[in-house]
Amino acid sequence: MDGTHEIEVEEANTSTNDAPRRRCLTPGGQALADSMLKSVNASISKLRSGNPPTIYIVPQRIRQVNEVAYEPQVVSIGPYHNGKERVQGMEEHKWMYLHSFLSRNRIRRLEDYLEAIEELEDEARSCYSEKVGPQMGNEFVKMMMLDGCFIVEFFLKCNELRLKQKEELDQKEKAVKPKEKELKQKDTELNPIEEELSLLSAFSTFSKDAIFNTTGMVSLIGYDMLLLENQIPFSILQRIFIMARPIHAPHMLAEMALDFFDQLMPRNKEIKNKDTYLHLLHLFHSHLITTPTHKNDPKLSRNSTVESVQNKETNLLCNPTIESVVNNFKNIFMFFPSSNKLQLPISNNNPSPVSIKMIPCAAELQLAGVKFKKKDDSSSILDVKFSHGVLEIPPLSITDSTNTLFRNLVAFEQCYRESTIRFTTYFWFMDCLVNTSKDVALLHRKGIIVHWLGSDEDVAYLFNRLCIGIFHNFDENYLLDLHQNVQKHCKNQWNMWRASLRRDYFTNPWSVISLIAASILLLVTITQTFFTVFPYYRPRS
Structure with missing residues (x-):
């Protein structure tokens, strides 16, 4: 064929005839096929080795933010x-x-x-x-x-x-x-x-x-x-x-x-x-992570979660039902929502829909009677506690380079599957707390946030953009119980009334004096009225 040497490659016959059919490749085509085969075998061998990479290029969905x-x-x-x-x-x-x-x-x-x-x-x-x-x-x-x-x-x-x-x-x-x-x-x-x-x-x-x-x-x-x-x-x-x-x-x-x-x-x-x-x-x-003490902690490793996800994937393949497909996606990954409420699908353990409501911002929590306290005795910024209406948060120092550090810690957790996602969870929590500069100012007065940026607006901007493009697995959220307890506290009307009373009448000594004087005056008026009216109903004999 015009002096061109051809190499015959056996190929499956698509016709009804069972005899194999041969296709001819040029030397260049054969070299390309060998190269592709070698590349595919190398990729499969790498996947079978079970050793995931540990140094990553940051995904574009995260990188594009900053x-x-x-x-x-x-x-x-x-x-x-x-x-x-x-x-x-x-x-x-x-x-x-x-x-x-x-x-x-x-x-x-x-x-x-x-x-x-x-x-x-x-x-x-x-x-x-x-x-x-x-x-x-x-x-x-x-x-x-x-x-x-x-x-x-x-x-x-x-x-x-x-x-x-x-x-x-x-x-x-x-x-x-x-x-x-x-x-x-x-x-x-x-x-x-x-x-x-x-x-x-x-x-x-x-x-x-x-x-x-x-x-x-x-x-x-x-x-x-x-x-x-x-x-x-x-x-x-x-x-x-x-x-x-x-x-x-x-x-x-x-x-x-x-x-x-x-x-x-x-x-x-x-x-x-x-x-x-x-x-x-x-x-x-x-070394920024403390020993896990929370119910929802992943014990500093995603191995158990990965095995759980793999088991769910196996069940999904063997028994593909609509409910199993929905629950599988719910348990693996979820985007950070734009609203403050997540409506999760019905699961086997919960016959009713599971609703995870994000906690309000710091200013709204204060109106609901939540007190903020700086936690000085903690060795990690992640050690957040809520008990008896008091939210304890370790102090956090923010400088011009803090944004870079935070983002790379989160990016590592997003890329490396065997890492815990505690920093992702923590910054998700801080993103809920900080909406505006008012929230930053409140946390700053309590000694929780100490920053050397231009303004409180810059700090709020930092937290509001940290979680853009980030996936979050709520099964590994070590602060999930804390969120639920804060929500219960905020739903209690008595806590809101007590906070309103304290805020309106006990913020300074003059308000307290005015309240006491008004109470005494009211008591005297009631007593006087009683002794004025009482003789008409019980005349002297």
């Missing part, structure tokens, strides 16, 4: 943002940090670290949800090495400088008299921004590093390290750290990272799950 919140500002970590113009300025510092890191252990050579990372290359590639193409070749290993050494060296420098600062402060405190020490402690209470500037000043004193001598750079790098798209596997960091510092405990890297991230948000001090961290964002996320 794209800047998911992109690094000064340093790129990993392949997703590697080579972008915005972060090119930090590449030179990475090489400087690599040189500094290698000098810490003269026994180890650069080749030793590269060989160790090559052993983890396949595992590291599988951690990314988007395919990290083989065209990167050795560039992938080089990138893992450069970024990993930069992160480890950065934490080592921060830890050394922090220890030096603590040592100098301890020496100064020994020379201060007890009374002067007490006064100094009161005078040196700083807000988070002043505390960060003080820390940066100490860094500049102890180090000639350009990163630590640039105001705000340390903080920007910290926030960039907590972006979902800006991660490398924690196993890479751990391997590099252990090779360079074999005399230290393996979990010391996690401790140094958490000590550095402490300036961003209070966290649980206990080092747990020492060998199961996926990346730095997962490490930070894990």
Whole structure:
């Protein structure tokens, strides 16, 4: 056929004849078919492995609300943002940090670290949800090495400088008299921004590093390290750290990272799950969560929920009924609603429709007699309690970079199926509480929200947009009981009347005095009327 060699490929016959039919492919077509077959087999093999990715590109439905919140500002970590113009300025510092890191252990050579990372290359590639193409070749290993050494060296420098600062402060405190020490402690209470500037000043004193001598750079790098798209596997960091510092405990890297991230948000001090961290964002996320104590807690894992969903999917396939289809969709995912009321379908456990009504905003709750109290004894912002009409909420500090941190914590929970959704639930709760600047002002007066933004409207805008495009599973809502109890309290008319009485007549001393005077006057008038009328009905004998 004009000199063209043809390859015959057996194909199923669509006619009534049972004999197979052969179709001819050109060499180019055969190569394309082989490539597609190889790609399909690789994808199926990856799915069968059962190991989901852990580092994701943020879904477009979430990203479109605020794209800047998911992109690094000064340093790129990993392949997703590697080579972008915005972060090119930090590449030179990475090489400087690599040189500094290698000098810490003269026994180890650069080749030793590269060989160790090559052993983890396949595992590291599988951690990314988007395919990290083989065209990167050795560039992938080089990138893992450069970024990993930069992160480890950065934490080592921060830890050394922090220890030096603590040592100098301890020496100064020994020379201060007890009374002067007490006064100094009161005078040196700083807000988070002043505390960060003080820390940066100490860094500049102890180090000639350009990163630590640039105001705000340390903080920007910290926030960039907590972006979902800006991660490398924690196993890479751990391997590099252990090779360079074999005399230290393996979990010391996690401790140094958490000590550095402490300036961003209070966290649980206990080092747990020492060998199961996926990346730095997962490490930070894990230590912001307290031990579950609520009835609806997913026990910090979605494994049980995933198994439940899988069982429901199996039943759905075997016994497809209209009710099972509706209930399956109800139990898996729900969008955040635009209204404040969700009408769920009828389930087997509840013969009547289940109605989940969102709690009113803070201002309306106050009118219903709910009291707000700052919870100081909590190690996590997630530890919200409601009891006897008092809603206890841990204090929350909000700065210009808080929005970025919040969004990436939620994005991680949305993408990683084995993660709990406690931050998603918490911000859903805060979105219910905060509708307008009046709600922010109320929570600010109670000490629950402390912010350094331009206005209360900016804070309300932040919370109102955090949950756009977010899926929520009410089976995993650890605050579901709290919502129901608040609703019961608000439906009690006696609570509303008592709150109205307290608000109208007991807000200041003059109102109380006026109420008492009016009550006395009313009592005297009734008594006088009684003694005036009584003789007519009971005349003297």
